[in-house]
Amino acid sequence: MALGYDDLVAALRNLHDLKGALALLHWDQETQLPAGASAGRARQIGALAAVVHERETTPRFLDLVDDLAANLDHLEPPQQVDVRETKWRLDRKRRLDGALVRERAALKSEAHAVWVRARRDDDFALLAPYLARLVTIERRVAAAIDSGRAPYDVLLEGFERGATTAILDETLRKLRDGLIPLIARLQRRLADHPLDTTALGGHFAAEDQRRFNRAVAGRLGFDFERGRLDESVHPFTTEVGDDVRITTRVSEQDLRYALFSTLHETGHALYELGLDPAARGTPRGTACSMGMHESQSRLWENLVGRSEAFWRWLWPLAAKAFPALQGRSVAAALLAANEARPSLIRTEADELTYNLHIILRFELEQALLAGDLGIDDLPTAWRAKMRHYLGVEPLTDREGVLQDVHWAEGLFGYFPTYSLGNLYAAQLYDAAGRDLGPLDDAFARGDFSPLLDWLRRQVHVHGQTFQAPELVARATGAAPSAEPLLAHLRRKLEWLEAMASD
Ligand code: ZN
Numbered sequence: 351m352a353l354g355y356d357d358l359v360a361a362l363r364n365l366h367d368l369k370g371a372l373a374l375l376h377w378d379q380e381t382q383l384p385a386g387a388s389a390g391r392a393r394q395i396g397a398l399a400a401v402v403h404e405r406e407t408t409p410r411f412l413d414l415v416d417d418l419a420a421n422l423d424h425l426e427p428p429q430q431v432d433v434r435e436t437k438w439r440l441d442r443k444r445r446l447d448g449a450l451v452r453e454r455a456a457l458k459s460e461a462h463a464v465w466v467r468a469r470r471d472d473d474f475a476l477l478a479p480y481l482a483r484l485v486t487i488e489r490r491v492a493a494a495i496d497s498g499r500a501p502y503d504v505l506l507e508g509f510e511r512g513a514t515t516a517i518l519d520e521t522l523r524k525l526r527d528g529l530i531p532l533i534a535r536l537q538r539r540l541a542d543h544p545l546d547t548t549a550l551g552g553h554f555a556a557e558d559q560r561r562f563n564r565a566v567a568g569r570l571g572f573d574f575e576r577g578r579l580d581e582s583v584h585p586f587t588t589e590v591g592d593d594v595r596i597t598t599r600v601s602e603q604d605l606r607y608a609l610f611s612t613l614h615e616t617g618h619a620l621y622e623l624g625l626d627p628a629a630r631g632t633p634r635g636t637a638c639s640m641g642m643h644e645s646q647s648r649l650w651e652n653l654v655g656r657s658e659a660f661w662r663w664l665w666p667l668a669a670k671a672f673p674a675l676q677g678r679s680v681a682a683a684l685l686a687a688n689e690a691r692p693s694l695i696r697t698e699a700d701e702l703t704y705n706l707h708i709i710l711r712f713e714l715e716q717a718l719l720a721g722d723l724g725i726d727d728l729p730t731a732w733r734a735k736m737r738h739y740l741g742v743e744p745l746t747d748r749e750g751v752l753q754d755v756h757w758a759e760g761l762f763g764y765f766p767t768y769s770l771g772n773l774y775a776a777q778l779y780d781a782a783g784r785d786l787g788p789l790d791d792a793f794a795r796g797d798f799s800p801l802l803d804w805l806r807r808q809v810h811v812h813g814q815t816f817q818a819p820e821l822v823a824r825a826t827g828a829a830p831s832a833e834p835l836l837a838h839l840r841r842k843l844e845w846l847e848a849m850a851s852d
Pocket of ligand 1: 644
């Protein structure tokens with residue numbers, strides 16, 4: 351039996367190495383590749399992805415996983431985790447027949463190209479028939495995987511194992527109902543007392559910012575012996591075997607772009623770097639879920655990176671690195687770091703308003719999958735919810751329902767992982783504070799190691815041993831809840847209000 355398990359680990363590690371090579375091709379494409387080489391790169395990625403798919407679906411590999419799963423009692427608990435999670439993932443794949451997979455892939459790539467044009471021309475009608483077909487095919491996919499459950503639940507689980515619509519309905523509704531009045535209050539206050547949030551604007555040479563961001567990531571715990579920081583249009587994190595690569599984006603007019611992208615991606619990277627190296631390539635050596643991954647990025651970006659203590663440490667370094675900051679105060683910088691106001695575009699939304707953008711999408715996509723909302727009614731429903739939740743309404747669909755690529759790629763059930771990340775982050779951060787005592791003094795000295803060590807012990811090292819809700823409960827003593835995040839955002843709003851009345 352143990353032999354079979356060793357074979358499984360060897361096969362998973364082989365797949366992991368191939369996927370690392372794929373990740374490297376993607377990383378190179380986003381950061382280095384000359385524009386004229388993109389066709390060749392697409393071929394290379396396609397060829398290698400086909401090898402991965404082949405090896406993952408050989409009868410020998412599938413039989414091995416099935417055999418182990420049928421004899422789970424003979425394995426140690428950690429080995430059971432690897433078998434259970436591998437089988438779960440493979441079963442989802444296996445239930446989709448080849449024709450459905452091909453039809454879905456073709457539709458997605460066609461719809462993606464149409465979305466680019468629809469957004470450019472602000473033409474929802476162009477995309478609508480594709481969205482309708484995507485909803486239909488995702489329903490078929492969900493039915494093939496598990497016809498006994500609501501399609502949305504099945505799709506959601508593909509992105510966030512352990513999450514259910516019932517958990518989301520409960521937590522996200524609480525978050526929504528708590529946030530709507532807060533945002534309305536913020537809007538009224540800012541209308542009467544606008545805040546000056548320009549302290550991190552000016553002109554800052556890209557080279558100086560690169561050096562500064564490297565120093566910040568390093569201080570947080572990012573290991574440059576096992577990682578790189580580069581630049582790309584859309585910042586991302588990717589694991590390439592033994593190293594983790596992050597990217598940021600630089601604006602010479604505003605320090606916030608690079609800084610907060612770096613903090614966010616560093617959070618993702620610290621998670622990857624904190625996984626158990628002895629479990630490399632297996633589920634136990636793989637991040638728990640997308641929501642949990644996002645919790646690590648949001649924790650460093652928002653809860654640490656927008657805190658007063660963090661800025662007490664950062665400000666003297668920033669002032670030294672950027673002469674343009676001379677004469678400005680740390681208080682003004684903190685205000686700029688925490689700028690908040692309702693806006694139309696999700697990716698540019700601030701900490702206070704971000705989750706309402708997600709909840710809106712969660713409610714609409716659920717209704718689409720359930721057949722309660724027709725595609726043609728989607729733009730109107732979008733505008734109505736924006737007005738209700740955020741008090742702003744897009745004049746164009748480009749700034750509304752066409753802004754995100756997700757639905758055009760058939761990704762239904764993906765959006766909630768962003769809000770789960772924020773929710774987990776706040777709950778974990780509270781628990782770390784309870785376990786370790788106040789973290790502010792350490793942050794103000796630039797010492798982030800107590801928090802990082804806590805996260806490694808409580809979250810990173812467990813990989814997929816527990817599903818996200820259980821991991822949160824074990825680390826914090828309570829099931830996932832909206833309350834810690836709401837409490838944090840309420841404090842933030844009160845602080846902003848106090849600043850706006852000065
Ligand atoms: Zn992220």
